[in-house]
Structures are given as C-alpha cells and as structure tokens.
Amino acid sequence: MKSLLHRAWPVAVAAVLAILPFSAVDIPVLFDGPFAQPGTLQLLAMCLIFAGVVQSYDLQFGRTGLMSFGHALYFAAGAYPTCVLVRAGWPLWQAAAAALCAGTLLAVVLGAIALHTDGIGFAMVTLAFAQAGTLTITLNPAGLTGGDEGLVLNGPGLPAWLTGVTNTANLYWLALAYVCAAVAVVWLLMASPAGRIITGVRDDTRRVSVLGLNSYVVKLSVFTLSGVLAAAGGIVYVLTTGGVSPHVASTAFTLTLLVMVVIGGPGTRWGPVLGAVVYTYLDQRLTAVSGAVSVSPGTPGWLAGLLSQPLLLLGIVFILLVYFAPGGLSALRPRKSFGRTDTTPPGDFQKARRRVAKLRR
Amino acid sequence: MTGSLLQVRGLSVRAGSLQLLHGISFDVAGHGTTVILGRDGAGKTTTLRAILGQLRSSGSVCFAGQEVANMPTHALVRMGIGYVPEDRRVFPDLTVAENLRLAERDRPDYDRVYTLFPDLAQRGKQRAGTLSGGQQQMVSLARALLNDNRLLVIDEPTKGLSPAVVTTVTAALAAVARTVPVLLVEQNLQVVSELAHGAVVVNAGRLAWTGNTRALLHDAQLTRTLLGVAARRP
Amino acid sequence: MTTIVLLAVTGLGLAALYFLAASGLTLVFGLADVLNLAHGLLVSVGAYTAWVTATSLGGSHPSTRDIAIAVVAGTAAGALAATVVEVTMIRPLYQRTFEQILITVGLSLAGVALLQIVWGTQPLTFPKPAWTATVSTIAGMAVPNHSLILIAAAATVLIGLTLFLRHTRIGLIVRAGVQDREMVIALGVNVRTAFTVVFAIGGAAAALGGALGGIYFGAIDPSQGAALLIFAIGVVIIGGKGSITGTAVAATVVGLLQQFVNYYAAAGAGDLCVIALLAAVVLVRPQGLAGGKTA
Ligand SMILES: Nc1ncnc2c1ncn2[C@@H]1O[C@H](COP(=O)(O)OP(=O)(O)O)[C@@H](O)[C@H]1O
Ligand SMILES: [Mg+2]
Numbered sequence: 037m038k039s040l041l042h043r044a045w046p047v048a049v050a051a052v053l054a055i056l057p058f059s060a061v062d063i064p065v066l067f068d069g070p071f072a073q074p075g076t077l078q079l080l081a082m083c084l085i086f087a088g089v090v091q092s093y094d095l096q097f098g099r100t101g102l103m104s105f106g107h108a109l110y111f112a113a114g115a116y117p118t119c120v121l122v123r124a125g126w127p128l129w130q131a132a133a134a135a136l137c138a139g140t141l142l143a144v145v146l147g148a149i150a151l152h153t154d155g156i157g158f159a160m161v162t163l164a165f166a167q168a169g170t171l172t173i174t175l176n177p178a179g180l181t182g183g184d185e186g187l188v189l190n191g192p193g194l195p196a197w198l199t200g201v202t203n204t205a206n207l208y209w210l211a212l213a214y215v216c217a218a219v220a221v222v223w224l225l226m227a228s229p230a231g232r233i234i235t236g237v238r239d240d241t242r243r244v245s246v247l248g249l250n251s252y253v254v255k256l257s258v259f260t261l262s263g264v265l266a267a268a269g270g271i272v273y274v275l276t277t278g279g280v281s282p283h284v285a286s287t288a289f290t291l292t293l294l295v296m297v298v299i300g301g302p303g304t305r306w307g308p309v310l311g312a313v314v315y316t317y318l319d320q321r322l323t324a325v326s327g328a329v330s331v332s333p334g335t336p337g338w339l340a341g342l343l344s345q346p347l348l349l350l351g352i353v354f355i356l357l358v359y360f361a362p363g364g365l366s367a368l369r370p371r372k373s374f375g376r377t378d379t380t381p382p383g384d385f386q387k388a389r390r391r392v393a394k395l396r397r
Numbered sequence: 398m399t400g401s402l403l404q405v406r407g408l409s410v411r412a413g414s415l416q417l418l419h420g421i422s423f424d425v426a427g428h429g430t431t432v433i434l435g436r437d438g439a440g441k442t443t444t445l446r447a448i449l450g451q452l453r454s455s456g457s458v459c460f461a462g463q464e465v466a467n468m469p470t471h472a473l474v475r476m477g478i479g480y481v482p483e484d485r486r487v488f489p490d491l492t493v494a495e496n497l498r499l500a501e502r503d504r505p506d507y508d509r510v511y512t513l514f515p516d517l518a519q520r521g522k523q524r525a526g527t528l529s530g531g532q533q534q535m536v537s538l539a540r541a542l543l544n545d546n547r548l549l550v551i552d553e554p555t556k557g558l559s560p561a562v563v564t565t566v567t568a569a570l571a572a573v574a575r576t577v578p579v580l581l582v583e584q585n586l587q588v589v590s591e592l593a594h595g596a597v598v599v600n601a602g603r604l605a606w607t608g609n610t611r612a613l614l615h616d617a618q619l620t621r622t623l624l625g626v627a628a629r630r631p
Numbered sequence: 632m633t634t635i636v637l638l639a640v641t642g643l644g645l646a647a648l649y650f651l652a653a654s655g656l657t658l659v660f661g662l663a664d665v666l667n668l669a670h671g672l673l674v675s676v677g678a679y680t681a682w683v684t685a686t687s688l689g690g691s692h693p694s695t696r697d698i699a700i701a702v703v704a705g706t707a708a709g710a711l712a713a714t715v716v717e718v719t720m721i722r723p724l725y726q727r728t729f730e731q732i733l734i735t736v737g738l739s740l741a742g743v744a745l746l747q748i749v750w751g752t753q754p755l756t757f758p759k760p761a762w763t764a765t766v767s768t769i770a771g772m773a774v775p776n777h778s779l780i781l782i783a784a785a786a787t788v789l790i791g792l793t794l795f796l797r798h799t800r801i802g803l804i805v806r807a808g809v810q811d812r813e814m815v816i817a818l819g820v821n822v823r824t825a826f827t828v829v830f831a832i833g834g835a836a837a838a839l840g841g842a843l844g845g846i847y848f849g850a851i852d853p854s855q856g857a858a859l860l861i862f863a864i865g866v867v868i869i870g871g872k873g874s875i876t877g878t879a880v881a882a883t884v885v886g887l888l889q890q891f892v893n894y895y896a897a898a899g900a901g902d903l904c905v906i907a908l909l910a911a912v913v914l915v916r917p918q919g920l921a922g923g924k925t926a
Contacts, residue, residue: 103732149910152917156666156732157872160864161913167861168906175899239413287857288743291668291736298733341748348748351741355720358733451813474819486814488807498800499807500818540818 050216056080057205068324074204079320081204081211081276083313085269088211088218090296090312092265095222097294098303099231100258101238105159105290106166109146110263112285113139114270116173119187119280120180127193132271139267140260147259151252163287170285186281189274198275207276214272218265219309225261234258238303292319295354301364310365315350322346402427402548402578403448407456408466410447417443420456421604423597425548430570430579432593432610436625440602441582442483445552448580449473449480461547475502479541483552483582485533489526493517493536496525500540510539513569531562538566542573549579555588567591586624590614598623636772638890644778644847646886647785651840652863653870653878654792655713655833661809661873663826665731669716669738670837671860675746676712677838678757678851681705685758693758702842709838710831717830722823739857746853754852757845764849777847784843785882788836792875795832801825809873862889862902865909871919880920884908 062070069076096102114135121131150161176183197206225231237251274280300311326343401424410418418440425431433441447454450470458466465473488496511518514535525536541549555563567588583589596613598606605623659667685693685701724730766773796802804825808815815822845851866885870877885905893901
C-alpha cells in the first residue's frame with residue numbers, strides 16, 4: 037500500500053501539471069495571471085525545462101560524485117545545432133535528431149578525455165572544455181551561431197503547432213514531457229542494478245573494481261547519458277524561448293545548475309527538481325519585477341539595480357543555504373514525509389569523495 | 398605509574414554503507430609496547446586512524462585522562478603523540494632535513510634521532526623520494542622520535558623491508574620503548590615477540606582477543622585461529 | 632621579425648597575467664583541494680580598486696605616481712578581500728572541501744552581479760599615464776611598455792613566491808601539504824594558518840594581475856575576472872597541481888601559443904588551441920607538467 041502511494045504520487049503530480057493549461061485558477065502574487073495564460077505557462081515551462089536539465093546534472097553530480105563545471109556545453113549542444121539547422125531549412129525533427137547526436141558525440145569524446153582526471157581536476161577540465169564551446173559560439177563561424185547576439189529560431193521546418201503565443205500550451209506540454217522523461221530515466225536507472233553500481237562508484241571506487249567493473253566505463257556511461265539528457269533539454273529550451281544566446285554555454289550557466297542542485301539536495305529523489313523550480317521561478321520573477329519597478333518613478337536606483345541582477349540575492353541566499361541547510365531544501369523536510377532516500381544523504385557525500393581520493397593515493 | 402595511558406571504548410567507524418569497526422575496546426599501558434594484531438584488512442590501520450582523529454568515529458578515546466575522540470588530529474598530536482603511518486608516507490619531494498624540520502615541535506632532539514639512525518645525518522640534503530624503503534622508514538620513525546612524546550603510534554614499521562633493516566628497526570623500537578609507551582601494529586610475529594607486552598587482536602572490525610603477547614604466541618591453536626598463521630616458537 | 636618580437640613580448644605579457652592569476656589558484660588547489668571559483672572576483676577587486684583610486688587621484692590622466700599607488704591599493708584590496716573571505720567563509724567549513732567550493736561558487740555569482748550593479752555591465756576605460764601605451768626600444772627592438780610592466784611584476788612575484796616556499800616554515804608546510812596534507816596534519820601542524828596565508832598571497836597576486844591587466848587591456852569590465860580565471864585554470868591543469876614552477880612554464884606556453892595562433896591563424900583560434908593543448912596534457916600527463924613538485 038505504502039509503496040503504491042509512493043509510486044502513485046509522482047504520476048499524480050504529472051497529471052495535475054498536465055491539466056494546468058486548462059485551469060483558470062489565478063494565484064495573485066505568485067503569478068501575473070491565471071495558469072492558462074501564455075505568460076504564466078511560459079514561466080512554468082522554463083521551470084520544467086530546468087528541472088529536467090538539473091536532474092540530468094544531478095545524475096553525474098549527486099548520484100555518481102562527478103563534479104562537472106561544463107554541463108552547459110551539452111545543453112548548448114542541443115540548443116545551438118537545432119536552431120542553426122532549422123534556420124537552414126531542416127525539418128525540426130531532423131534538426132533535433134542531429135543535435136542529439138552531436139550532444140552524444142561531444143559527451144563521449146570530451147568525457148573520455150576529462151575522466152582521465154578526477155575530483156577538482158575533472159571540474160577544471162570540464163570547465164575548460166565548455167569554454168571552448170562558448171568561444172566557438174562567440175566566434176560566430178561562417179555567421180552560423182550569431183556571435184554574442186545569439187540566434188532567433190525561425191525556418192520553414194518549424195511546425196505551426198509549436199510557434200506563436202497561442203500555442204504556448206503545446207510548448208508547456210513538451211517541457212512537461214521532457215522533465216517526466218528525464219526524471220523517469222534517472223529514477224529507473226538508479227532503481228536498477230546499474231544504479232547500485234553507480235552508487236558504488238560514488239561511495240567507493242575500490243569496491244566496484246573488486247566486482248570486476250571498470251569505474252572509468254561506468255563514469256563515462258553516466259557522463260554520456262547525462263549529456264544526452266541535457267542536450268534534449270537544450271532542444272526543448274530553444275523551442276520554448278524561440279532562440280538561444282551564448283549564455284547557455286557559459287560557466288555561469290553551469291554554476292546556476294550546480295546551485296539549483298545544491299538548493300534542492302544532491303542525490304535525492306525530489307531535490308534537484310525542487311531546486312530547479314524554485315531557482316528558475318525566483319530568477320525569472322525577480323527580473324520581471326525589476327522591469328516593472330524601474331519604470332515606476334520614485335524607485336531608488338539601488339533597489340532597481342538590486343532587482344535587475346537577481347544573481348546577487350540568489351548568490352547570497354545560496355551561500356547562507358550552504359551554511360545553514362547543508363542537505364538542501366529536501367533535507368529540511370522530515371525524512372518520513374519525504375519518503376525513501378535513494379542514496380546516502382548528501383552529508384556523507386563529501387566523506388565518500390574524500391575516501392575515494394584517499395584510496396587513489 | 399602503571400595505569401593505562403590510552404583507553405579505547407566502543408570505537409566504531411563507518412565508511413558510507415560499510416561498517417569498518419564494530420565497537421572496539423582496549424587499553425594501552427603506560428609503559429612498554431602494546432601490539433594490535435590481525436589479518437590483512439582486519440581493521441588495524443582503521444583503528445589507529447580513528448584514534449588519531451583521521452577518521453570520524455563514535456565511541457570514546459581517552460588519552461592521558463582526557464577525552465580526545467574526534468579531536469582535530471594536529472591538536473591531539475601536539476598533546477604528545479608521535480605517529481608513524483603505514484607505508485611510511487615521507488614527503489618524497491622534500492629533503493630528509495626538510496621532512497624532519499616539518500615534524501619539529503617545541504624542543505626537537507636531533508641527537509636522539511641521529512644516534513638511532515646515523516645514516517640520516519649524512520643524507521640531510523637528499524630528496525626523501527630517492528631513499529630506499531628502509532631509509533624512508535627511518536625518516537618516518539625519526540619524525541616521530543624527534544619530539545618528546547607521551548605515546549608513539551606505529552603502523553607496520555617492518556612492512557616490505559629486508560631482514561637486515563627489520564633488525565635495525567626492531568632494535569630502534571626496542572630502545573625507544575624503554576622510555577616511551579608504544580602502540581604498534583605489526584605482522585611479523587618474530588618482531589612482535591621481541592617487542593610487545595600487551596596484545597590486542599582484531600578480526601573483521603571486531604575485537605577478537607586481548608591479553609598478554611607471550612600467552613598468545615605460546616598457544617599455537619589460538620594463534621592459528623586468530624591470525625591464521627602458525628606461531629613461531631620464540 | 633619585428634612582428635615576431637612584438638607578438639612574443641605581448642604574449643609574454645599575457646603569460647604574466649595568467650601567471651599572476653594562476654599562482655594563488657594552484658597553491659590553494661594543491662594545499663586544500665579547493666577550486667576557488669571566486670578567484671576571478673579577486674582579479675576584479677584589484678582592477679576596480681585600482682580604477683577607483685587612479686580616477687580619484689588623477690582623473691583620466693593619472694601620473695605615474697598615481698597609477699603606482701592605484702596598483703598597490705588594488706593589490707592590498709585583493710589580499711584583504713581574500714583574507715576576509717577565507718577567515719569568515721572558508722575556514723568555518725574546514726576540511727569540508729565540497730562546501731568550500733560551493734561558497735566560492737556563490738561568491739563568484741553574487742560578486743559579479745554586485746560589480747554590475749555598482750559599475751554597470753559596460754567596460755570602463757582604465758586611466759593610465761601616456762607612457763604605458765607607448766613602446767621602449769630594447770636592443771633595437773620596439774617593445775610595448777604595458778607588457779614589460781606585467782612581465783616585470785610576474786617575475787618579481789615568481790621569485791618572491793619561490794623564496795617564500797623554499798625558505799619559510801609556512802612555505803615548507805605548503806610544499807609538504809601539496810604532497811600529502813593528511814600527513815602534515817598528523818605531524819601536529821595546523822595547516823589552517825598556512826592556508827589563510829596562501830589564500831591571501833594568492834588574492835594579492837590575482838588583484839595585482841587585475842590592476843595591471845587594466846593597463847594592459849586599457850579597459851576593465853565585470854566579466855574580465857571570470858574570463859581570466861578560465862585561462863588560469865587551464866594553466867593550473869597544464870602546469871600541475873600546486874606547482875609554482877609548473878605554473879610559470881605553463882603560463883608562458885599558453886600566453887605565447889595564444890598570441891601567435893590568434894595572430895597567424897584567426898582571432899579566437901589561439902584560445903581554442905590552448906584548450907586543445909590542455910586536452911592533450913590531460914591525456915598524456917594527467918598530473919600536469921610538474922606532477923606534484925611545488926617549487
Ligand atoms: N576509507 C575506506 N573506505 C572503505 N573501506 C575501507 C576504507 N579504509 C579501509 N577500508 C576497509 O576496511 C578494512 C580494514 O582496513 P585496514 O584497517 O586498513 O586493515 P588492516 O588491518 O590491514 O590495517 C579493509 O577491508 C579495507 O578494505
Ligand atoms: Mg594496515
């Protein structure tokens with residue numbers, strides 16, 4: 037019975053989210069208008085996309101113990117090729133498939149190199165690789181990527197049901213489908229025998245080696261899967277926002293993913309999703325509010341400035357969270373109502389990391 | 398003073414989902430050598446590291462009348478502990494002199510060290526990484542003997558050394574143990590029988606036996622069941 | 632020929648900048664396994680403090696003395712900021728490497744946002760005396776002064792750091808800690824003090840780089856520190872964890888490679904080349920050029 041409930045309620049959440057576009061419910065302060073309104077749906081779609089991308093990031097980070105500072109690259113590897121190819125006249129599905137292939141290839145090749153290092157070295161190398169992506173994009177080779185300005189998504193291959201304000205609900209459902217897929221992949225993977233191996237790699241590489249498994253191969257597989265999921269997120273993102281800018285390949289972008297995971301609770305069931313939704317919501321809303329505030333006369337300049345750079349507040353809140361809520365939001369809730377933790381709590385995560393580092397010596 | 402210097406009670410260590418130590422209790426006498434015995438992977442090193450605060454543990458560790466469990470390692474060491482870790486852990490890119498200089502505390506006694514290991518006096522400028530295994534072990538011991546300690550904690554000092562070097566190291570330890578109590582982990586039963594008074598046997602992270610070393614080594618049956626080896630008759 | 636000399640000197644100037652930014656990073660990484668993502672912010676602290684000081688002293692045409700004071704002020708501000716950050720935010724999380732990195736992530740995001748709020752997102756022209764924009768003639772070759780300043784500063788820092796590491800107790804602790812921190816602690820050494828000192832020195836060097844970078848590039852902006860951080864990270868990986876000598880060599884290689892390729896191939900190609908070099912080093916020699924030696 038309990039496990040039935042346990043399984044049923046993610047489905048229930050998804051079902052509620054699925055019918056939101058039909059709902060006329062209006063939550064005054066939180067949203068600008070009723071759920072059915074395009075503006076609100078767009079905001080929710082962004083939250084969902086980031087929830088999926090952050091889930092893909094947590095697959096490496098919280099679940100496998102790999103701290104990449106270059107996850108943005110794989111997101112961009114989904115977003116940019118899709119945009120470029122659609123502009124070149126490709127049908128959307130072909131462009132998306134090509135982008136997914138590009139993301140996979142990039143993740144396999146760069147992961148294979150970066151995994152020669154570990155710990156902080158791995159973080160640094162992945163960061164440098166992502167920088168190569170940013171550089172390539174801003175160099176604007178053959179005018180394809182639009183340089184600093186970025187690209188607007190348009191082309192004959194774009195199906196009508198995915199364009200225009202009236203079709204925001206379709207984009208919202210697409211984002212919902214994406215996040216459900218990403219979360220399902222990670223949850224099912226972690227519940228399978230492979231999940232035990234992944235946890236084993238994170239907690240103690242030596243034990244996995246005893247099982248005759250090469251932890252390098254395990255890590256590379258996780259890195260690749262995670263990259264593919266991020267690329268898929270990039271594709272949905274491009275469709276939702278109708279374009280892409282070099283920011284999505286930047287280190288700052290990866291760092292915000294990291295922040296979202298940590299806010300929620302790395303390696304937990306709901307943490308990454310929760311963290312992403314809360315962060316994305318705040319980020320988008322603060323920016324919107326600042327726009328409204330700065331046009332209204334009599335606002336002190338510092339307040340407008342403060343609101344125009346939500347990262348200042350978010351960064352400070354994040355630092356406070358690291359001190360005072362080390363397990364993230366999901367750790368703030370009593371364990372019981374939170375349900376089963378899939379893995380060792382994040383507190384042990386650091387210990388596991390240090391242990392692995394020691395074994396290497 | 399004949400009371401015990403170090404009391405370990407219910408020491409447990411976890412690593413993630415693994416329980417490495419399950420509530421180990423024993424005493425280290427205020428004089429002579431107490432040896433921890435056990436098969437490979439029994440948890441001997443883990444016990445020492447937990448006592449020193451290098452691993453988080455639960456349970457109680459009482460040193461010279463003070464509770465020190467989970468105290469920062471450097472502070473505990475400064476209370477008067479010399480530590481010689483498994484596999485020597487010299488700093489390979491520092492010279493011998495620098496390795497020793499790093500270990501200096503209040504009043505380093507270089508004479509004592511150079512009397513025991515005259516070889517080191519000549520090799521001050523040599524990089525420790527280029528020393529032989531035996532010489533590295535002497536550097537590692539010297540780092541612990543440089544200061545006036547109340548306890549020496551020494552982990553497998555003869556591991557991987559040639560018989561001649563084992564003799565040197567054993568002689569040095571015997572000399573040292575006359576003035577400072579030693580907590581020793583050692584697999585070589587010949588060395589153990591020469592040095593140790595008290596014995597603590599751990600097996601699979603649990604305390605298996607405590608008592609007198611001689612009693613243990615004279616009981617072939619006991620030695621075989623506890624350590625999986627036939628005792629050498631001393 | 633003159634082009635080659637010019638490229639070599641400006642490339643070395645760039646290398647000097649990378650060295651200044653990377654030296655603190657590599658020591659902090661080597662000693663505590665912490666990647667300080669706020670290190671780029673320390674570069675900006677130096678740059679903006681120098682800008683404010685120079686502007687208030689000499690307007691848009693400061694004298695040499697004004698700019699010297701500005702650079703010193705920037706460096707001091709970097710050391711101060713680094714110390715404050717270390718003592719109040721990093722140290723309480725002693726040995727919790729992962730949380731320490733997260734703190735630097737939060738700082739880097741919030742810090743850049745703060746710079747943007749106060750000074751805007753657009754580049755600010757860096758005030759400097761006219762001679763810094765001209766060339767000197769050395770052995771018949773014209774070499775730009777702004778590069779010479781950077782090279783001289785980096786060489787001084789390199790010598791100073793090497794002496795510090797070789798001849799002081801804290802330097803000894805740092806060199807040993809890079810090899811085996813746990814063992815240093817097990818000898819009764821409190822490595823926290825050494826860590827604070829290293830953090831402060833690294834902050835000072837980075838801020839010095841930021842201030843002199845203002846002269847070199849002629850302008851500063853809030854994202855400059857982050858951009859520099861990325862190449863500094865590349866230098867740390869190529870040079871080897873915790874190695875000052877390795878960092879100096881790697882910075883030189885990276886600066887020259889970048890400058891020459893950018894000139895002879897295409898703008899931006901040099902930057903990509905640096906990352907390709909990094910990938911090659913990771914494959915062939917994951918421990919970096921120096922592989923564990925500090926000085
Ligand atoms: N950090 C660690 N993480 C996981 N397992 C460990 C760790 N350290 C030791 N172990 C395991 O604990 C057991 C005891 O190890 P140890 O104390 O080193 O044994 P020994 O008695 O040979 O010194 C071994 O099975 C070892 O594999
Ligand atoms: Mg052992």
